[in-house]
Amino acid sequence: MLISPVELSDLLTTTLAQAAPGAVGGGRTASGGSGSEAVWLMSPIKPILLIVPLLGWAWIVSTIYDKDAARWYMKRRAWNLTHIGFAAGAVLLFLALPSFWIGWPVLVALLAADLIVYAAHHNRSSAVPETMKWSFDLEKMKEARASREAAKLAKGVTLSFKGPNGEVAPPEKGTPEYDIRVAAESIIIDAIEARAARVEMVAASESSYQANLLVDGVRQKLDPIPTQQAVTIIDFFKSAAGMDVSDRRRRFTKDIQMIQDGGKRALRVVASGGSSGMKLVLTFDPEDQVKLPLEDLGLLPQQRSELDALVQESQGAVLVASPPLGGRTTTLYALIHAHDAYTSNVQTVELEPQATLEGVRHNVFNPLQDGAEYSTTVRSILRRDPDIVAIGELPDANTAIEVTRADHERTRTYVGLKADNGLAAIQTFVKAVGDPKAAAECLHGVVALKLVRKLCLNCRIEYAPSPELLKKLGAPPGKIKKLYKKGGQVLIKSKPEICPVCNGSGYFGQEGVFEVYTINDEERAMIASNDLIALRSSFRKRRMPSMQETMIMKAASGATSVEEVARVSSSGQRKKAPAKKPAPAT
Ligand SMILES: [Zn+2]
Structure with a gap:
């Protein structure tokens, strides 16, 4: 900040004292100035009337607004300049106006306007949670705060x-x-x-x-x-x-x-x-968590166009893989949402739908029913020749076999499964089907994802990576000049405090890291002959970033940290994704 509001208040008081000594100095007759000025300067009440709003304004701006702007990441410096602008304008107008009783209300009105403008911005800002918005009714605000505090202290019902x-x-x-x-x-x-x-x-x-x-x-x-x-x-x-x-x-x-x-x-x-x-x-807010459009998932532009091409094609099977709680349902929902649910027949098979998608028929598999098999439900839905089917999970070999038996020219199936990356997903699927040729024939694409935590923009710390780190990341030397790591603390009035945006964790929100590959005829032949090494190098040649490369790109852009990339990369390697029956509900 250029100048603190407290310093400004001092400055303004001094300026006023110099311009109109009697106003601040306690009622002595001013030597200069017009006759009317001399009269108002003599009153002892006027200096108080002048100082009180200025001090009040300075206190609110420096102790509440400045901290608030820092807390919600709201362009603190620009706001402080705005406050100073308002106050300077108010004082200049006051000095310019011929009489105290015209100038004073203008000054007070301008200072109040400044406070209202910021408060309105605070309340409109999407960064500020609903419960932290301000009420203009100060009394109500005070009561609300008091009751919140009291309730929390007494651990009452809130x-x-x-x-x-x-x-x-x-x-x-x-x-x-x-x-x-x-x-x-x-x-x-x-x-x-x-x-x-x-x-x-x-x-x-x-x-x-x-x-x-x-x-x-x-x-x-x-x-x-x-x-x-x-x-x-x-x-x-x-x-x-x-x-x-x-x-x-x-x-x-x-x-x-x-x-x-x-x-x-x-x-x-x-x-x-x-x-x-x-x-x-x-x-x-369970529905909000899984209902995101494709553009909000974190795909890189080239991955997005690859995915758009896959959606357009609307044929064959596409595997959608992630670790547990890794964003698979959100991605499946975003994918089927990208198809027009009004002109095509869109269905899902799920153990437990996480949201209701408009125009989509959610088929719930109930494992408690006698003789219920996930694969039987999948088969009966695929037999009705739907246009788009999202199969929530791949619990057993029979389900995988049913997927290969669908009419791939008529139907696009999205198959959710647990896997660490695209190649692992293909491997899992081929193994479940038990027949590489049959599995290869239906595969048109694979989407794999993991979720990384996004660095808190309020407190992330910039640093220059060492050559060793860059080498470890596989980045060419000199290409990445700076990286960010988690902070967790911010300076509020030059004092380190726990970052109020992320509660000190250093991270705020999550984002998908993807790997998207369409699968062409040559690659299908490689899968049919179980040649995953050839498949891997074929994917490489396409210059589509792998999941690991995508993660490094996200770290290089400052969206996440190298530490988070390491955490997420290693988390999937501990256990291989086993194909298992859906857990019975009891
Ligand atoms: Zn933070």
């Missing part, structure tokens, strides 16, 4: 939940039900503050449950919860969602609404149980 049976009324204070409600809410509040996408509660031992938050794809442990309390918390969410609380084994899924400070969010409650105990998974 949220409201709306399920199929309406709003869940808060229990009376002092009752055991009230304590349960507060405990349940405190988990939700912790999750919201940590920007968690979901909360999981699972039995860790006989005596305790473990609650985990999933933040940007990384699990964070909360303190263990005694079993008795954990069970009552799970029962609270089940009952809010209208589930049968006494049935502790069956799997239930229900979306409820959660309201915090007037802001509404969807909360998906998934409860299940087994011999070791119950399990609860709460997902925030």
Whole structure:
């Protein structure tokens, strides 16, 4: 910042004192100036009237606005210049106007206008969460803050939940039900503050449950919860969602609404149980998490055009691979959404649809039905000759075989499976089919992805990479001049503080890292003869960046860090993706 608002306030006061000594100096008659000025300068109340709004303005700008702009990453310097501009204008106008009683309201109005302009910008900014927006009603603001703080201190009820049976009324204070409600809410509040996408509660031992938050794809442990309390918390969410609380084994899924400070969010409650105990998974805004357009997934431009070509073709099978929780459902949904659901027959086969896509028929596979086989469901849908089918998972060999039997000229099938990269996905599919020729014949493309955490732009740290690091990354020397690493701290008023945007984690949000290959006739022949080495070099020749290359490009652009690339690259290598039956729901 060029000049701090406090310094500015001092400067303005000095300027005023020099221009009109009596105004600041305490009512002595000014030697110069016109007669009317001499009169107003004599009043002792006027200097106070002049100083109070200036000091008030300076206090708000320097202690609230400056920090706020830093916190939400809102062009702090530009805003400080704007504030200074407003104040300088106000003072100049005040000095230019002939009388105090005309000049003073103008000065106050301009200072107020500055405060209102910033507050309005703060409230409109998408970076500021709904619950952090300001109310112009200062009294209300103060009350809201006081009640939030008091509630947090007293760990009271601050949220409201709306399920199929309406709003869940808060229990009376002092009752055991009230304590349960507060405990349940405190988990939700912790999750919201940590920007968690979901909360999981699972039995860790006989005596305790473990609650985990999933933040940007990384699990964070909360303190263990005694079993008795954990069970009552799970029962609270089940009952809010209208589930049968006494049935502790069956799997239930229900979306409820959660309201915090007037802001509404969807909360998906998934409860299940087994011999070791119950399990609860709460997902925030579940539909928003999986409904993203192709352009928002993180594809490089050349990968995007390769994918567009694949979508256009609308024939054969395309494998869509990722590690678990690796963005596969989001990618499958984005792909089928890229097809016109009104002119073509678009269907899915899924264990549990994560969202309802308009115009798309979601077929839910129920493993609890007698004799139910995933492959049988896939077969019966493929027999109806749909145009586009997304198959959520590849649980067994029979499903893979059914995919190869589809009418590939009529139907495009997208097959979701667990694999680490494109070649591994093809390998997994060929192995499941058991016949490389049959597998090769239907394959038209492969899309593989992983999710990397994006560096927090508010606190990432720039550095010059060493030649050794560049060599390790396989980057040509001199090409990458700077890289970024995670920060986690920012300077607020020259004092290091935990970065308020990312809560100190150094990362904010996730993005897909892709590998996209269309498969041509020669490559199909290579797959048919099980020659994956030839296939790999054929992919290389196409100059389509591999997943590893894409990750390095993302690090070079500052979107992510080398450390994150290393974490994500190694995470898939620990275990190979086994083909297994879909987990039964009980
Ligand atoms: Zn940060």
